[in-house]
Amino acid sequence: MATSLKIESIDGARNTYNTNVNYINESCADGTLRTFADKLFELSNNTLNSVAKITTTDITNAEPEPTGNYALWTPSAEFYDINNVDFMNLLGDGNRVLAIDPGGIKAINNITVDDDMFIDFECTLNDGSTKTKHQTSCAIFNQKPGRFAVTVEDEIQWPSIPSSPKYSVIAQKIGISLSDLAEMIQQNKMIQVYAQYISALMADYDNARQRVSYVPATNSIRVDPVEGVTENFGVQLNYTGGFYIWDDKIGVEEVDPNYYEGKVLGQNVTVILEDKLGIFAGLKS
Amino acid sequence: MFDIQKFADTVTSSTNLKIEWGFEDGDTRTFNLPNPIDEISSSDVAALNTWVATNQPIVGDKSGSSSTGINSAIKVEQTKTKLDISGE
Numbered sequence: 212m213a214t215s216l217k218i219e220s221i222d223g224a225r226n227t228y229n230t231n232v233n234y235i236n237e238s239c240a241d242g243t244l245r246t247f248a249d250k251l252f253e254l255s256n257n258t259l260n261s262v263a264k265i266t267t268t269d270i271t272n273a274e275p276e277p278t279g280n281y282a283l284w285t286p287s288a289e290f291y292d293i294n295n296v297d298f299m300n301l302l303g304d305g306n307r308v309l310a311i312d313p314g315g316i317k318a319i320n321n322i323t324v325d326d327d328m329f330i331d332f333e334c335t336l337n338d339g340s341t342k343t344k345h346q347t348s349c350a351i352f353n354q355k356p357g358r359f360a361v362t363v364e365d366e367i368q369w370p371s372i373p374s375s376p377k378y379s380v381i382a383q384k385i386g387i388s389l390s391d392l393a394e395m396i397q398q399n400k401m402i403q404v405y406a407q408y409i410s411a412l413m414a415d416y417d418n419a420r421q422r423v424s425y426v427p428a429t430n431s432i433r434v435d436p437v438e439g440v441t442e443n444f445g446v447q448l449n450y451t452g453g454f455y456i457w458d459d460k461i462g463v464e465e466v467d468p469n470y471y472e473g474k475v476l477g478q479n480v481t482v483i484l485e486d487k488l489g490i491f492a493g494l495k496s
Numbered sequence: 497m498f499d500i501q502k503f504a505d506t507v508t509s510s511t512n513l514k515i516e517w518g519f520e521d522g523d524t525r526t527f528n529l530p531n532p533i534d535e536i537s538s539s540d541v542a543a544l545n546t547w548v549a550t551n552q553p554i555v556g557d558k559s560g561s562s563s564t565g566i567n568s569a570i571k572v573e574q575t576k577t578k579l580d581i582s583g584e
Contacts, residue, residue, distance in 0.1 A: 216553075220530065228530040234557045247553040250544055254513060256531040 215265045218248045220257035228257060235264070509575045515541075517548075518564040519556030532571055541569045 216232040230251075235244060241264065248262045382392040513532035517525050533540075545566045548554070554563050 222531055230527065230529065232527060232554060233525070234555050234560075236552050236555045239551070239553050243551055244553060247548070247551065250547050251529060254532055254536055254540055254544065255529050256533055 216244055216248065217263045217265055218251070219260040219263075220252060220255065221260050222257050227260070507575060507577045509573065511571065511573045514568075514570045514572050516567040516569075517554060518567045519558075520561040520564055521556050521559045523556045523558050523561070524567060525554075525557065528572075536571065541566060 214235045214237050216235050218230040218232065220228045220230065222228065232247075232251075239247075244264060245262050248259060252259045382389045387395075510530070511532060512528035512530055513536065514526060514528055517527075519525070548563055549565055552562055555561065556563070
């Protein structure tokens, strides 16, 4: 596990700057870290805008590595607005890219991965402003088989009591009560919460992957119901989600979540499931 | 697809304070503070150094060793010119 500090500042023209200080002393209190940021920016003309503590841990995936690539990314992001070039480039390297953000983002304008395997999102927030995201987030970037890193970025002031419906979904998914989840949050264990949640999601997506097949005779991509899986996803999809096919020739098309068969026109085809948190799972053919 | 020529000869400049930290295991780490104040002095950097030595907010990335302080602080002014690569 490693902890770093992400400091956002603005200049006189209200341009936004991100300063990352890696390998923060984990025993330091949040107040000390905030003072550290203040001390640093006493030497700068920029004004401090936000300070976020980022915790990264490595998790060994005990399950066999899936054969395909897939991805999650932020909910409420318009799929059409995502920078498909960057996204597909990441997938094209054979990497699995996962990212979760429980809210606040309307569209992703750019995705970059830095040397520490953090994913930075330059994004448009729901209020229409454009900035580098500094709200709660969780990102995973997989580069080595069977191993991936989870990054949780949260504001220094994490809410002590979960009030958003998203916490109910997370608690249900990882099989704990809402009060237990609240206790974990109070104990600053969001990294464990997200790790468990993502593990549960990954199992779902691996099951969902079985539904996707390529039909050479008709050059089609086909999605079939799988016993024990269809209902779960059907419930989720009927709740808020959607089921999409992304083809680099025809763009995005929303399709029937229970059955789909369509022509493959492009070189890259991605099947996307959206769960009730609004999180997407892309299954690349 | 954006137009390469649109960005040709665009000049941007930036100033950073490049601070190198030392650690007890001999490791060093550098990070850039954007837009440093114009009249920055060695005593300003020394004050930061003292505070960091007392509170130890950063650790070395190899063995988690303590910071020995700031090795250097250099103000770097950088000018970038995007060149026309359209070949026309």
